[in-house]
Amino acid sequence: MGTTSKALSLLNFFSRATPQIGLSELARLSGLNKATVYRLLTELAGHGFVEQVGTGREYRLGPAFLRLAALRENQVPMREVALQQLTQLCDATGETAHMSLLNGDVLSNLAYAYSNRHGTMVMMEDAEVLELHSTGSGLAVLAYSPVSFVDETLSAPLTARTSQTLTDPVEIRALLPSIRKSGIAESTGGFEEDVISHAVPIFDARSACIGAMAVAAPVSRMTDHLRQQIRDELMARARHTTRILGGFPPDSFPTYEPQNMLQKEA
């Protein structure tokens, strides 16, 4: 691993749960030498990527990201694009729609949209991080990721978010072929109890999987009809989103035929 990667990986230890980290602790977390971490932090700080909280205290993410994110967003307004797509998806299904992007070996939430059709909705959180093995979105991404990446991801210890979370690598691997066949991943209660989630991968210009679009609904509301509706809408919407973001599904990606067309037409 190069020096730059080490420096950048330090940034991944900052999260909503641990927004500021001390030098020694960060050295411990990253497994790097304290002096090394100090140098890296100093360089990061010089560019505004981290900053120190008080005097001689912990570090936190710096102000540079505001500008860079603004530039990125200006050039590739992914969040706006995603939000617009999610709103339509959400209107069509009546359930919470969200989209997340692959960031290292986790997914981070990009945007989400709620429906007001029902009294209860699955709630999402900004900048939330989703593990690949415990969510529908994660499974969708794994199914369209290189084998080496899957191996790496599944070789790490898999934590159980709920009693229904799959933590057996063999079991997870077994799901991937069928996901590839349908283009849709389904997960029940893997991330939150009583939530059933459908997810479809999103691809970039090189047909690499960069994230997933998903619909999350309470288990209690799921019917065959709703499931079919979600699958149809989600697949069409995700394809379109990939396209307007400048991406292309790989050749192997299934050309989905809506199953409830007849019902719609009838």
Place this chain on the structure above:
Amino acid sequence: MGTTSKALSLLNFFSRATPQIGLSELARLSGLNKATVYRLLTELAGHGFVEQVGTGREYRLGPAFLRLAALRENQVPMREVALQQLTQLCDATGETAHMSLLNGDVLSNLAYAYSNRHGTMVMMEDAEVLELHSTGSGLAVLAYSPVSFVDETLSAPLTARTSQTLTDPVEIRALLPSIRKSGIAESTGGFEEDVISHAVPIFDARSACIGAMAVAAPVSRMTDHLRQQIRDELMARARHTTRILGGFPPDSFPTYEPQNMLQKEA
């Protein structure tokens, strides 16, 4: 300069004007070897800090900033705080108020607010970059920066944005003591013709200058009364902003006494 700094400095070449850059061009811009730039870009790409546009094409800023900016903003909602302060400042003066942060050796726009009191207003741009020598904000920052930083900044070639831009380092240095005395920098037409700008530095928890808050007005509208009003409001607002962002003005920073108190009271 460390390897990490080199990698991070590559990111600074991306701007609104040049949102995507090829390998060779980036090597030229940065003065680094092409192989070096390639390695650094590869590492940056691995963390989502840059990405390639098509197949074998130019690079642009990556999606990682969305998440990191969200985390940063979640912990330190600087933009919201700034926006709120700017709105009040703008209401009080009737002119465009904006705030920018020091990022390396330039200022980047954080937020701005327009008034609807007049038909014409000075306009701002998101993620715009301001050079330190050509703007009121820049002069305010220079006046409260370490000598070494001033030397470094003024030793680089200074480009003239307008016919009124100061480009002589000696001339610029001569302004700094008076800015330090009043705490306010004033610049006429340095960045845009016919715009007069007042700026006050903003400080962090260690009393280091991290940016500036400013009011920009058309030259044609400037009167002694407006100038005084802007100075009073701006100084008070900037002090307050520094404070609620968790910062402290240095001991040397002047304790400003509003000059038009009597007029107000009368």
Place this chain on the structure above:
DNA sequence: TATAGTCGGTTCATTATTCGAACCATTGGT
């Protein structure tokens, strides 16, 4: 008040990583 264990920050000889000139294979314009 003495002590032990933190913390952030610093030093310096060793060593592993980065560097860069030269070199491909492609592409696009003349």
Place this chain on the structure above:
DNA sequence: ACCAATGGTTCGAATAATGAACCGACTATA
């Protein structure tokens, strides 16, 4: 067909990263 770009790759030389040990300052404990 040619030339001058481009993105990407190689490998010995040179540089920059590394980490154990060490500060001084703090804090909690005894």
